Amino acid sequence: MSQNDKDVFARRGFLKGTAAIAGATAVGTLLPSTVMAQQTKLKIGLMLPYTGTFAQLGVAITNGFKLAIDERGGKLAGREIEFVTVDDESNPAKAPENVNKLVQRDKVDVVIGTVHSGVVMGMAKVLKESGTLWINPNGGAGAMTGAMCAPNFFRTSFSNWQTTHALGKVLKAKGHKTAVFITWKYAAGEEMMEGFKEGFEKEGGKLVKELYTPFPQVEFQALLTEIASIKPDAVVAFFAGGGAAKFLKDYQAAGLKGKIPLYGSGFLTDGVLDAVGDAGEGVETTLHYADGLDTKKDKAFRLAYAKTFKLQPDVYAVQGYDAGQLLAAGLDAVKGNVADKAGVIKGMEAAKIDSPRGQWTLSKAHNPVQDMYLRKVVGKENKTMGVAWKALADPARGCKA
Amino acid sequence: MDLAFILIQLLNGLQYGLLLFLVSSGLTLVFGIMGIINLAHGSFYMVGAYLAWSLASMTGNLATAIAIAIPLTVVLGMALEKLLFRQLYTRDHLYQVLLTYGLILVFEELRSIIWGDDVHGVAVPALLNASIPLTENLSYPVYRLAISGVCLLLALALYLLIQKTRLGMMIRAGASNRDMVQSLGIDIKLIYTLVFAMGVALAAFAGMINAPLSSVTPNMGSHVLIICFVVVVIGGIGSVKGAMAASLMIGLAETFGQVLVPDFAGMIVYVLMAVVLVWRPEGLFGRK
Numbered sequence: 001m002s003q004n005d006k007d008v009f010a011r012r013g014f015l016k017g018t019a020a021i022a023g024a025t026a027v028g029t030l031l032p033s034t035v036m037a038q039q040t041k042l043k044i045g046l047m048l049p050y051t052g053t054f055a056q057l058g059v060a061i062t063n064g065f066k067l068a069i070d071e072r073g074g075k076l077a078g079r080e081i082e083f084v085t086v087d088d089e090s091n092p093a094k095a096p097e098n099v100n101k102l103v104q105r106d107k108v109d110v111v112i113g114t115v116h117s118g119v120v121m122g123m124a125k126v127l128k129e130s131g132t133l134w135i136n137p138n139g140g141a142g143a144m145t146g147a148m149c150a151p152n153f154f155r156t157s158f159s160n161w162q163t164t165h166a167l168g169k170v171l172k173a174k175g176h177k178t179a180v181f182i183t184w185k186y187a188a189g190e191e192m193m194e195g196f197k198e199g200f201e202k203e204g205g206k207l208v209k210e211l212y213t214p215f216p217q218v219e220f221q222a223l224l225t226e227i228a229s230i231k232p233d234a235v236v237a238f239f240a241g242g243g244a245a246k247f248l249k250d251y252q253a254a255g256l257k258g259k260i261p262l263y264g265s266g267f268l269t270d271g272v273l274d275a276v277g278d279a280g281e282g283v284e285t286t287l288h289y290a291d292g293l294d295t296k297k298d299k300a301f302r303l304a305y306a307k308t309f310k311l312q313p314d315v316y317a318v319q320g321y322d323a324g325q326l327l328a329a330g331l332d333a334v335k336g337n338v339a340d341k342a343g344v345i346k347g348m349e350a351a352k353i354d355s356p357r358g359q360w361t362l363s364k365a366h367n368p369v370q371d372m373y374l375r376k377v378v379g380k381e382n383k384t385m386g387v388a389w390k391a392l393a394d395p396a397r398g399c400k401a
Numbered sequence: 402m403d404l405a406f407i408l409i410q411l412l413n414g415l416q417y418g419l420l421l422f423l424v425s426s427g428l429t430l431v432f433g434i435m436g437i438i439n440l441a442h443g444s445f446y447m448v449g450a451y452l453a454w455s456l457a458s459m460t461g462n463l464a465t466a467i468a469i470a471i472p473l474t475v476v477l478g479m480a481l482e483k484l485l486f487r488q489l490y491t492r493d494h495l496y497q498v499l500l501t502y503g504l505i506l507v508f509e510e511l512r513s514i515i516w517g518d519d520v521h522g523v524a525v526p527a528l529l530n531a532s533i534p535l536t537e538n539l540s541y542p543v544y545r546l547a548i549s550g551v552c553l554l555l556a557l558a559l560y561l562l563i564q565k566t567r568l569g570m571m572i573r574a575g576a577s578n579r580d581m582v583q584s585l586g587i588d589i590k591l592i593y594t595l596v597f598a599m600g601v602a603l604a605a606f607a608g609m610i611n612a613p614l615s616s617v618t619p620n621m622g623s624h625v626l627i628i629c630f631v632v633v634v635i636g637g638i639g640s641v642k643g644a645m646a647a648s649l650m651i652g653l654a655e656t657f658g659q660v661l662v663p664d665f666a667g668m669i670v671y672v673l674m675a676v677v678l679v680w681r682p683e684g685l686f687g688r689k
Contacts, residue, residue, distance in 0.1 A: 053620050055518050185667060213659060214667030216624060218615055221413040221545075222656040228539035229406040242520045242618030249522065249616070255532050255540030275522035275616055 041082040042331070042338060045102035047113030047123065050087040053241060054115045056271075058087075061137045061320030063309045065112060067301075068324025070308070076328050077336035088114050095122025103130045109338045110135065112323055115316075117141035117160075117188050124148045133330075133344060137323040138316060142191050145367040147398035151345055154366045156322040156353075158288055159394040160188050161195035163265040166286045166372040166389035167236055168199025171263065176233035178208045182223055182247075183238040185212035192238045192265050208232055218246045224254040231260070238265040245272040252279040266290075266375060266382065270315060273380045280377040289315040289357045290373040290384035301356040313356075322355045322368075329353070365396035409535060410656055416545055418652025419552035420611065422645050425629035426559060427603030432630075433639035434563075434576045435596055437486060438494050440501035442629055443622030444508035445601045449474060449608025451512060454521045454617045463526050467609050471602055478601030482594045490579075490593075509620070518619050523612040548610055555603075559641050572596055576639065631670060635677050637687025646685050 046065070048058035069081060084106045086098050095118070102108045103126065110133040114120060120139030127134045128150050136144060136153070140160040144153060171179060181196055183189030189212070197207045209230055211223045227235055235256070239247045244267065251257050257279065266287020273280050301321065305313040313321075326348050333347025334340045353360050353368075360370040374388040428442045452473065456466035481504075489496050524530075525544045532540035563569040574582045575589050583589045608621075615621070632651060636643030651670055658669035665672075677685065 051513075053518075053618075055513075055619075185663075212663050212666070218624075219417055219655070221417060222410060222659045225406060225409050225413055225539060226660055228536060229403075231538065242616045242621065245520050245522055245616035245618075246614075249614075253525075253532060253540075253542035253544075255534065256538060259538040272520055272616075275520045277522060277524060 041080040042076060042336070043082050043084060043106065043108040043110075044327075045084045045086065045106060045108035045111045045113075047086045047088050047098055047102060047111060049090045049115050050085075052090050054090045057115045057138065057316045060311075060314055060316040061112075061115070061323070063305065063311070064313065064317035064320030064322075065137070065324045067305055067308060067317075068321045068328065071304075072328060077331035077334070079331070079336040079338075084108055086113075088116070088119050090114075090116040090119060092116065092118030092122050095119040096126050099123045099126045103127070103132050109133065110327060112137060112320075112327075114139055120144055121148070124150075124153070127152065131341070133338075133341065135323045135326060137319040140188060140191070142394070142397070145363070145365040145394060145399060146396055149365045149396065149399035152341070154326060154348055154362070156326055156368060157319040158370075159367050160191035160265075161198075162367075162370075162372065162392055162394050163267070163287060164192040164196035164236065164238065165199040166374070166392060167196050167263055167265075168201070168203045168205060170284065170286065170374055170388050171200060171205055171234055171236075172203035174234070174261070176205065176261070178206050178232045179234045179236055180209045180211060180227055180230055180232040181207060181236045181238075182211040182213075182220075182227070184215035184217075184243070186215040189215070189238055196236055216243060218243050220247055220250045221254070224250060224256060227256060227260065228254070234261050234263055236263045237268055240267040240270075241272070244268045245275040248272070248276045248279040248283065266315070269375070269377050269382055273377065273382075281379075283377045284385070285375050285377075285382065286372045286388045287315065287375060287382075288368070288370045288372055289318050290375040291381040292383050293356070293358070293373075295356075295358065297354055298356040315357075318356050322353055322357075322360075325353050325355070326351055326362075363393045363396060365394070365399040367394045367396065369393040405536060409539065409541075410660060411653070412541070414653035414656035415649060416549050416652070417656060418649035419549045420614075421628060421632055421652055422556060422648035423548070423552045424604070424607045424611070424625050425632040425644055425648065426555065426641070427600040427605075427607065428629045429633050429636070429639075429641055429644040430559075430603065431597060431600035432633055433641075433644075434572060435593060435600075436576070437489075437597075438497045438501065439600070440498060440626065441504035441508065442501075442600075442604050443624070443626035444505050445474070445478075445604035445622075446608040446611075446625055447512060447620075447622035448477070448508060449605025450523075450612045450615075450617045450621060451516050451521075451608075452605065453609035453612040454523050455516060457523055457612075463523065463609075463613065467606070470609055471606060474602045474605035475598045477605075478598030479594050481601065482597040486597060487590070487593075505623070508622075512619065521617040523617060525613040544613060548614070551610060556641065556645050563641060568592075568595075628670070631674050633684075635674055635684055637681075637684025639688065640684070640686035643684055643686030 049055055050058050086101055088098050102111055112135050115138045117139040120141045124144055131152050133152050136155040138157045140158050142159050142161055145155055181193045262283045264285045266285040269280050269283055269285050302313055329351035330344040330348035334343035358371050360368045363369050369391050371387045372389040372392050374385040375382040376385050431437050431439045452470040453466050456469050457463045460466055529544045529547050531543045534540045571587055571592055575592055632644055632647045636647035654669050654673050659666040
């Protein structure tokens with residue numbers, strides 16, 4: 001019996017005698033299940049990428065999540081935590097198998113994951129069937145809180161639609177009447193294009209052309225030439241990681257920077273500014289997090305994160321941290337009795353999350369209703385320029401739950 | 402789209418094609434001449450890019466970085482050939498696939514340990530960091546044009562080396578009948594080591610001079626690997642000329658495909674490959 005187990009028993013004085021005689025296993029079989037649930041550890045399954053392109057995102061999310069638990073003394077609603085970790089490798093083909101490991105083999109109480117939208121969709125199928133509590137700390141696939149939505153599905157990040165929808169208002173305010181959207185031809189890119197198009201057309205703008213390049217190709221020259229020939233008032237882009245870095249540099253090298261202003265989903269300029277020199281300078285994006293928010297909560301979070309992990313936190317760390325906070329709110333509502341799934345769900349639904357990004361609540365489909373910030377690249381930072389859209393909610397199309 | 406833009410797209414296509422030739426030239430050599438299916442070709446490309454990035458940030462100069470990095474990659478290539486590939490010439494292709502796939506994993510992990518998982522950028526050398534204005538709002542980066550020049554020179558050098566020199570003759574002879582060449586008193590082992598090292602250095606060199614254009618990222622090698630095989634297969638196994646023709650064809654097809662039929666841009670290259678293989682199963686310039 002570990003030291004931790006002893007502490008639990010010590011607090012629960014009335015159990016002391018039984019425990020001393022019978023030992024943990026025997027106690028389990030003798031006592032009613034609710035009491036037992038509070039003695040066994042809470043099993044949390046982390047299904048995140050720890051290798052491959054998205055490895056750093058997986059680590060940031062894990063760090064953020066653990067920070068939220070550390071702040072609660074390493075426990076949630078008084079219960080000890082046991083982590084089970086699966087590396088999903090951002091491989092959609094392995095998603096069902098990987099999530100089944102957590103659900104069937106390890107019998108976790110809650111699943112946390114993941115980054116890649118394709119893997120998210122693979123998880124959704126399995127978890128809809130098993131009914132296991134699921135908090136998704138990143139992957140923005142619309143369907144998760146849309147057509148596939150379910151009572152046990154929660155997301156603490158964003159829907160792809162959300163990250164570009166507010167740009168319509170932004171462009172209108174700047175006097176841009178026509179725009180071109182450029183992205184990779186895959187689900188996330190198309191969903192972000194839809195989000196922007198809807199927002200921009202509502203403001204009377206016209207999306208004159210949608211430009212796609214196959215994922216994950218990074219040869220943009222042909223499309224940049226196309227943009228120069230169309231001459232729109234503004235260009236809106238979504239790329240991420242290495243593709244984003246290359247796009248920003250190519251946009252500048254093609255002489256378009258400074259002639260046609262560039263906007264984008266926040267992922268265009270997140271985590272790549274060190275790699276692009278001054279090519280990102282002045283690019284404006286919308287996202288649910290920004291540098292220089294300067295709130296008390298954000299400052300405290302950044303300090304604690306930097307101290308604990310010797311790293312600067314990013315938007316992914318915030319999403320992981322909020323996943324921890326949301327789970328805590330759900331478990332607090334049922335005093336740690338995770339077997340009362342309906343109670344946990346109710347608790348999470350009612351939660352007001354005090355996040356580093358600002359306060360947010362959940363929509364009916366369990367996606368954050370959150371402020372979208374307008375950010376501008378200044379030096380190596382995505383400086384906040386204010387709120388582009390207050391409390392933006394995903395339309396959750398097709399969600400009947 | 403008016404004529405000026407069609408001409409610019411033509412330039413884009415040719416320039417991209419030359420870039421593809423550069424990236425696949427090492428594979429043409431190793432796959433085409435030595436008959437080794439080298440899945441790790443993309444890894445050498447990645448190693449080159451990371452070397453260029455880390456040495457350029459140390460020395461502050463991309464040219465210096467390339468000058469230091471090339472001998473390193475030649476040594477790497479020779480070592481790999483002597484230690485690993487040499488054992489496989491007489492074996493089935495499947496063994497090569499397994500070995501080189503393993504090498505992908507090894508290099509990817511080494512990259513993660515040595516250089517980390519971040520995205521990096523390499524600055525374009527100051528001398529070439531300019532753009533030539535083409536229309537009122539579009540310019541062409543000088544560095545891209547410079548790379549095209551390098552690609553052409555490289556293509557010419559490879560052609561001359563293989564077709565016109567004594568070494569090239571021995572390489573070609575070794576490709577058609579290894580045992581005969583050996584019994585004629587030529588050190589075929591040494592030649593194979595040299596050719597393989599050259600292939601590795603070419604792939605790495607492509608990564609190096611391409612680094613300022615494309616960012617330096619994890620898994621960058623796997624993205625170029627497939628297109629490289631397409632180039633070699635379309636061009637015809639063992640033909641430098643074919644690789645050049647195939648690269649230009651693919652460059653133009655992708656460029657105009659993206660503009661004219663954007664919905665099918667992702668598959669246009671593979672359609673092209675299928676058509677060529679039906680028409681000429683040995684590739685454009687392949688031996689029957």
